Amino acid sequence: MKIGFIGLGLMGRPMAANLRKAGFALLVSDVRPEAAKELLEAGCRWSDDPAGESDILFTSLPGPKEVEAVSVQILASAKPGAAWFDLSTNSPVVVRRLHARCASKGVQLLDAPVSGGPGGAQSGRLALWVGGDRPTYERCLPVLKAIGDEPFYVGAIGAGTVAKLVHNASSFMVQAALAETFTLGVKAGVEPLALFKALRQGATGRARTFDRLAEKFLPGSYDPAGFALRLAHKDVTLALELAQACRVPMRAGEHALAELSEAIARGWGERDCRVAMELQAERAGVSVRVPREQLKEII
Ligand code: NAD
Numbered sequence: 546m547k548i549g550f551i552g553l554g555l556m557g558r559p560m561a562a563n564l565r566k567a568g569f570a571l572l573v574s575d576v577r578p579e580a581a582k583e584l585l586e587a588g589c590r591w592s593d594d595p596a597g598e599s600d601i602l603f604t605s606l607p608g609p610k611e612v613e614a615v616s617v618q619i620l621a622s623a624k625p626g627a628a629w630f631d632l633s634t635n636s637p638v639v640v641r642r643l644h645a646r647c648a649s650k651g652v653q654l655l656d657a658p659v660s661g662g663p664g665g666a667q668s669g670r671l672a673l674w675v676g677g678d679r680p681t682y683e684r685c686l687p688v689l690k691a692i693g694d695e696p697f698y699v700g701a702i703g704a705g706t707v708a709k710l711v712h713n714a715s716s717f718m719v720q721a722a723l724a725e726t727f728t729l730g731v732k733a734g735v736e737p738l739a740l741f742k743a744l745r746q747g748a749t750g751r752a753r754t755f756d757r758l759a760e761k762f763l764p765g766s767y768d769p770a771g772f773a774l775r776l777a778h779k780d781v782t783l784a785l786e787l788a789q790a791c792r793v794p795m796r797a798g799e800h801a802l803a804e805l806s807e808a809i810a811r812g813w814g815e816r817d818c819r820v821a822m823e824l825q826a827e828r829a830g831v832s833v834r835v836p837r838e839q840l841k842e843i844i
Contacts, residue, residue, distance in 0.1 A: 547572060548688065549595025549602040551615055552633070553580035556659065557605030559666040560632065560692045564603075565589055567691035572598055596629075597622035601688055605632040609639040616643050625651030628681045630689070632673070634658045634713070637703035644677065644702040653681045656702060658709035659693060669694055674712075676704035719754065722797040729784065732791045759844055760819070763835040767813075767820040777818035778805040 546569070550561040553575040565571050565587050572592040573581045581591055596602050596619040604619075606612050612635055619629060629652055631640065640656045647654040655677030665671040671693030675682050682689075682698050689696040699705045730740045744750045749757065761767055781802045788795045808821035826833050 546570070546600045547598050549574070549592065549599030550589075550605070551575065551595055551603070552605035552611075553577075553584065554605065554607075555663045556632070556666045557603075558584065559663060560603070560605060560659075560671075561589065562587060563666075563669055564688070564691050569688065569691065594618060594622050596627070597624070600624070600627055601685055602627060602629045603632055603692075604629070608633060609636045612643070613639060616646070619652075620646055620650060623647070623650065623652045627652050628685055629654045630657040630675070630685070631655070632657050632659050632692075634709055635706055637706045637710075640676075640706050641703045653678045654702070655682060656705040657689070657696075658705055660709065660712060661693065665693070671695065672697065674699050674705035674708040676700055676706060677702045715755070718797070722801075725793070725795050725797050726784070729788050729791060729793045729795065732793050733787055756844060759835075759840045761817050762819050762822045763833065763840060764837045765823075765834050766837075767817040767823075770815060770817040772818050773814065774805065774808055774816055774818045774820060775814040777821075778802070778809055778814075781805055 548564060548569045549572045550557065550564065551574045553561060553573060557575075558580060561571060561573055561584055565584065571584070571589040572595040573584050573589045574592055574595050575581060578591070581589070585591060592598060602619065602623065604612060604615055606615060612631055612633055623629065629647060631643075631654065635656060635658065637656075640654070644654045644656075655675055657673050657675045659666070659671050659673050661671035669692070673689055673693045673696040675689070675696060675698050679698060682696075686696060699708050727737075727740065731737050735743075760771070781798065785795055785798050785802055788798065804821045804824055805818070807824055811824075813820045
């Protein structure tokens with residue numbers, strides 16, 4: 546079985562190296578030939594057209610534009626029956642469009658964006674969120690496991706990309722919120738190291754970032770309250786008063802308080818504070834529900 550790898554950047558190079566270490570015959574390519582140097586020394590072979598020779602092809606490219614550009618050659622030369630995993634963080638629209646084009650040539654495109662950074666790509670501690678044909682995913686699992694320890698089939702084509710975009714948007718929204726609250730704490734006079742230690746000790750600090758979704762929001766149960774909405778509203782109000790006194794702008798904080806205020810106005814003050822998340826579900830026109838029993842299987 547031959548494996549092709551196009552895109553040998555910060556992520557692609559270590560992922561390709563791990564495939565080689567696992568013993569797979571690997572054809573590599575990049576617009577920057579020098580990016581392949583170490584891989585060629587490790588026994589990979591250079592190819593100007595890896596798609597033409599590969600049973601399984603990987604791409605790890607900057608974004609939609611580069612994937613579309615590379616797809617022209619892939620569509621022209623890939624073998625019918627071949628599988629193409631796009632490891633790039635791409636657009637679901639582009640992924641689905643290319644999937645349809647590939648299908649007409651007998652090639653299965655699966656989206657498989659990764660999470661774990663260059664360190665994870667090197668150590669293999671890497672999540673791969675896969676969307677597309679399930680039998681192809683299962684057939685290629687041994688190869689995917691050489692890249693990352695946590696391949697996960699998310700759903701139909703594009704589902705992996707949606708999961709990745711939701712993950713990264715969450716990360717950067719949390720990052721913006723932490724920048725706000727942390728600068729507030731430091732400007733209000735607490736030593737950064739002490740503040741960091743204190744934050745890690747709190748309820749949110751001890752949880753994995755997304756695990757708290759499973760407590761109330763996913764099962765959709767807000768009564769009785771674990772922490773009442775009226776108390777959360779009081780705490781954020783106090784924090785914003787402190788911010789005003791310290792002249793620290795709190796854009797995310799003001800947004801959070803507006804959500805809590807609207808939920809209070811609904812008469813939900815005695816319910817669990819996370820009931821405010823239902824306002825967004827309402828605006829988005831979607832119901833988000835996972836039965837507790839199913840959550841127990843994951844957590
Ligand atoms: P990178 O810019 O380091 O690597 C991209 C590689 O693609 C480069 O080597 C570049 O020369 C090559 N390339 C560009 N256009 C090409 C073309 N037309 N044909 C062949 N090769 C081409 O980027 P990266 O950090 O390795 O990220 C790759 C993908 O993984 C991106 O979609 C990124 O969003 C995603 N990602 C990155 C990280 C991270 O921490 N760096 C983490 C998870 C996911």
